[in-house]
Amino acid sequence: MEERVLKNKNIKIAVASGKGGTGKTLLSTSLFSVLNKIYDNVYLVDCDAEEPNSGIFFNKSVINQQIVTQKVPVIDTDFCTFCGRCHDYCAYNAIFILPPAKIIKVIDELCHGCGACTVACNDNAIIEKDYELGMVTEFLLKNSSGKLIEARMKVGVMSPVNVIKDALKIAGNSGIILYDSPPGTSCPFIQTVTNADFVVLITEPTPFGLSDLKQSVETLKTMSKNYGVVINRAGLGDSKIYEYLESNNIPLLLEIPYNREIAVHYSKAEIAAEYMPDFKEKLIEMFEMIYKEYGNSSN
Amino acid sequence: MKVAITSTGNSLESKIDPRFGRCAYFVIYDTETKVSEFVENPNKNASNGAGPASVQLVADKGAKKIVSGEFGMKIKSILDSLSIQMIVMKDPQKSVQSIIDMLKQ
Structure with missing residues (x-):
């Protein structure tokens, strides 16, 4: 017992x-x-x-x-209008954007996977990929x-x-x-x-x-x-x-x-x-x- | 051409700031007009990603070269893709003025 x-x-x-x-x-x-x-x-x-x-x-x-894994955004520059909303939403400075030069980059290491950028994007330019x-x-x-x-x-x-x-x-x-x-x-x-x-x-x-x-x-x-x-x-x-x-x-x-x-x-x-x-x-x-x-x- | 210099203060006598992303001020010096603009760094106390945010700031200002004591890992590829040159200045006693003098030569 x-x-x-x-x-x-x-x-x-x-x-x-x-x-x-x-x-x-x-x-x-x-x-x-x-x-x-x-x-x-x-x-x-x-x-x-x-x-x-x-x-x-x-x-x-x-x-x-x-x-x-976590999800990180991938930005499709064919759809991106470089409006900067994703950058403004990001609390971790993980999105780098220079609208005049049409440059936008995600810094994977800084991304916390919160998904705010995907919500922010009105142009369906963000898809998500797995990051180990x-x-x-x-x-x-x-x-x-x-x-x-x-x-x-x-x-x-x-x-x-x-x-x-x-x-x-x-x-x-x-x-x-x-x-x-x-x-x-x-x-x-x-x-x-x-x-x-x-x-x-x-x-x-x-x-x-x-x-x-x-x-x-x-x-x-x-x-x-x-x-x-x-x-x-x-x-x-x-x-x-x-x-x-x-x-x-x-x-x-x-x-x-x-x-x-x-x-x-x-x-x-x-x-x-x-x-x-x-x-x-x-x-x-x-x-x-x-x-x-x-x-x-x-x- | 415009050059960004990291500075500890907002005068030409200020010493170079050894850190890039979290420096106190950026001096944007135009080699053609000889005009220096001082920009307080809003990313000084950022909890994350001060480096990339500071690259964005100096790239917005049109700088093609950056003079600082040190550059972090995360910004190297961004600077490469923007064709912005990094110049490492290891002497922390150098003033902004003396760096501008060197750029004039």
Whole structure:
């Protein structure tokens, strides 16, 4: 009976941080590895599409690959009257027009695919073509039902948001889904955490860590998201971050010590928690705590 | 012929602006009439596509050459198709006047 209940856990947890290099991938790959050994249907979505690297920690095989595209306009100069409406409608300066010289060009890299130019054109001069933005790859982990879903944008594309969106769609809503978020607090971060039931913000006890944590917290507040904080490299830096958490009533979920052993495992693409029972136990405890509060069972 | 020079200010003593798309001012200098026109760059703080929008501005003004410190990737093909020549000036201490003097020679 126990096992049946466990099989139906549904929760989406984003692991995010303002500052880069604070341990998003360390935490999300560790959680994924540990939970995958306990539960069925555990998924890790690597949303850091600009440089996805969660995959290097796992023995896996590709089961599906999907190219992500967006529509960009193609202007037929036989129909174009060089009125400039498409250029005026474009919020991204993606249409270049010189009416006297009868020159009009679309700068594909700047286009966000919003379609405003097509609406603006009264001369039926705009058709749309597919422009490749990146790829979403699904991997099945060896000897388990766990899946890794990787968003990878094409080099030179302006924004990873559409690739992240497709990866989230493919991951769906059922099972235990972990999102390894991109750094920062801009659109890629917002796209990733929008879907999450709970956001784990991982940071470090340094002035930079605190400054960027504050930005992340402010962003999540405006989104009315539930969140808690993990402090990585605990023991480093100062106590200001603890004071901040306390005075703002932000839950401290876990402290990961500033420990050489973790770094050594990580540098060999090993899951440190699998070698450190204490760490593993704490991760499971943290997950159960989050699940109890924010998860929902389909039972 | 008209030449666009990116400038940090609106006088001939101003230094060259090392950035093209997001420069403070464009100086449109006419080599025949010797007249300089200062145009404030509306794309200075554009969130996207400052380069192409600035090409559009200087091309509208009829410039055939642009002098700046740096040019971005996205505008190279546009400038080629418009036969506008890019001149890279790596010395940020150069004033607009001294560049105009060089153009006169």
